[in-house]
Amino acid sequence: MLTVAHLSKQFAAQPVLRDISFALNQGEVLAVLGRSGCGKTTLLKILAGLEAADAGTLHLQGQDLHPVPPNARQMVYLYQEPLLFPHLTVFENVAFGLRIRKVAKAEIDQQVSEMLDELDLRQHAQKAPNQLSGGQRQRVSFGRALIIRPRLLLLDEPFGNLDAQTRADMQQLFLRVSRQHQITSLFVTHDSREALTVGTRFGYLDQGALTSFASVAEFVQDARTAIGSELAFWESIQQTSRSSG
Ligand SMILES: Nc1ncnc2c1ncn2[C@@H]1O[C@H](COP(=O)(O)OP(=O)(O)OP(=O)(O)O)[C@@H](O)[C@H]1O
Numbered sequence: 001m002l003t004v005a006h007l008s009k010q011f012a013a014q015p016v017l018r019d020i021s022f023a024l025n026q027g028e029v030l031a032v033l034g035r036s037g038c039g040k041t042t043l044l045k046i047l048a049g050l051e052a053a054d055a056g057t058l059h060l061q062g063q064d065l066h067p068v069p070p071n072a073r074q075m076v077y078l079y080q081e082p083l084l085f086p087h088l089t090v091f092e093n094v095a096f097g098l099r100i101r102k103v104a105k106a107e108i109d110q111q112v113s114e115m116l117d118e119l120d121l122r123q124h125a126q127k128a129p130n131q132l133s134g135g136q137r138q139r140v141s142f143g144r145a146l147i148i149r150p151r152l153l154l155l156d157e158p159f160g161n162l163d164a165q166t167r168a169d170m171q172q173l174f175l176r177v178s179r180q181h182q183i184t185s186l187f188v189t190h191d192s193r194e195a196l197t198v199g200t201r202f203g204y205l206d207q208g209a210l211t212s213f214a215s216v217a218e219f220v221q222d223a224r225t226a227i228g229s230e231l232a233f234w235e236s237i238q239q240t241s242r243s244s245g
Contacts, residue, residue, distance in 0.1 A: 001060070003059045004023070004058055006019050007057075020056070027182040027183065028200045028201050029185045032205050033205070034204065034206065038206055074152070075154055076144075076145035077154045078142070078145055078156065079158065080157050082137045082138050086128065090126070090128075091125040093140050094115055094140060112143075115147050119143050124136060135162055146177060146181060153186075155185060158174075174187075175197070202216065202219035204222065206224060211224070
């Protein structure tokens with residue numbers, strides 16, 4: 001479905017992406033774990049067409065993406081800060097992509113109502129974005145993205161600004177909706193728990209080089225991801241609290 005082959009990028013002679021290759025099938029979520037500055041955002045921007053690669057090829061559903069401009073790639077790029085139109089209601093923000101595609105009004109009303117129900121936003125339909133919490137705003141931006149049925153969803157630390165509980169709720173919502181609509185996604189995060197929760201496939205990006213893992217077990221056990229040592233830490237805390245309780 002998505003095939004990335006030998007992608008490289010430099011900024012002022014500094015390599016930022018080094019020979020990146022991977023393939024994703026329809027409905028898969030590639031969770032890419034990486035520290036700040038590893039090249040995550042540059043990778044997503046190249047996929048979205050917002051940045052040009054120096055070398056390599058991108059194919060989506062068999063189509064060479066090289067000549068395809070960003071607005072024709074049918075991808076949605078979601079950031080930490082949801083980008084909403086401040087002067088439009090929640091309903092109209094979600095409806096926007098359908099309106100510009102000239103979808104019939106009755107069809108828009110139905111699709112948007114269904115999406116608002118799915119995202120538990122029905123009671124907020126007539127509010128403006130500034131009348132919502134951060135988690136609610138992020139749900140609206142999800143609704144806007146999903147309603148146009150993107151071929152690929154690009155998520156750049158989308159829940160990084162949310163508190164732990166809201167973040168966990170959003171991860172579950174993302175899982176439910178992306179499974180239901182069989183959405184193919186690339187989800188970059190520096191949080192290993194988040195990667196394990198949302199991913200069906202796993203990668204680790206370090207200094208522009210991507211390691212892909214064949215299984216969750218390999219991802220967890222790889223010393224570079226540091227997940228094994230994090231798990232060991234929590235186990236040692238549990239043991240200490242058991243023996244002192
Ligand atoms: N337009 C640019 N010009 C020059 N250097 C850039 C440019 N964009 C990114 N870089 C450099 O490329 C490297 C990777 O940047 P990128 O934004 O992809 O990192 P990141 O992994 O998304 O980091 P973070 O998680 O901190 O956002 C950094 O060293 C950055 O300084």
